[in-house]
Amino acid sequence: MSVERLWAPWRVEYVREIGRDEDCFLCRAARRETPGGAAACDEDRTSLVLWRCETCFAVLNRWPYNNGHLLIAPNEHKGDLVELTERELADQMDMLKRCERNLRSAISPDGFNVGLNLGRTSGAGLADHVHWHLVPRWNGDTNFMPVLASTKVIPQSLEELWELLRQVDGER
Numbered sequence: 001m002s003v004e005r006l007w008a009p010w011r012v013e014y015v016r017e018i019g020r021d022e023d024c025f026l027c028r029a030a031r032r033e034t035p036g037g038a039a040a041c042d043e044d045r046t047s048l049v050l051w052r053c054e055t056c057f058a059v060l061n062r063w064p065y066n067n068g069h070l071l072i073a074p075n076e077h078k079g080d081l082v083e084l085t086e087r088e089l090a091d092q093m094d095m096l097k098r099c100e101r102n103l104r105s106a107i108s109p110d111g112f113n114v115g116l117n118l119g120r121t122s123g124a125g126l127a128d129h130v131h132w133h134l135v136p137r138w139n140g141d142t143n144f145m146p147v148l149a150s151t152k153v154i155p156q157s158l159e160e161l162w163e164l165l166r167q168v169d170g171e172r
């Protein structure tokens, strides 16, 4: 079976982009960098990073589809599942479980959507750095969701939720 090679000149710009990761907000979060140069203890608060492990971290999505929408990403700037090591995948699964447990304790959702968007065509806003979406769901929120998605009106402030989730994790 042969794979046809597509002529896609716009890819040049895209490939050039993925070569540089300094503008990637997930890489900045992984490196504990904040634009404002906040004090060390405040960096995770500023970037909304909740928890870290050796290879990945969990962060509150600034553009959530629902209250408590988290992203779980590897520290490394990798764009596809096949690039992830066994260790990275295992750590991300552990982190997903930790996030689920803490979201249940903190905001009592009725369910979750968990997923990956691989590639821009699938809807990934940041296609070059793999990230899992964990979206809490409540009974009856289906009609409400599209409104939230477009207006970004979230009932709880992100900083307030960050505090709450950090607290809940500490209580384990």
Ligand SMILES: [Zn+2]
Binding pocket: 021, 024, 025, 026, 027, 028, 076, 077, 078, 128, 129
């Ligand atoms: Zn990145």
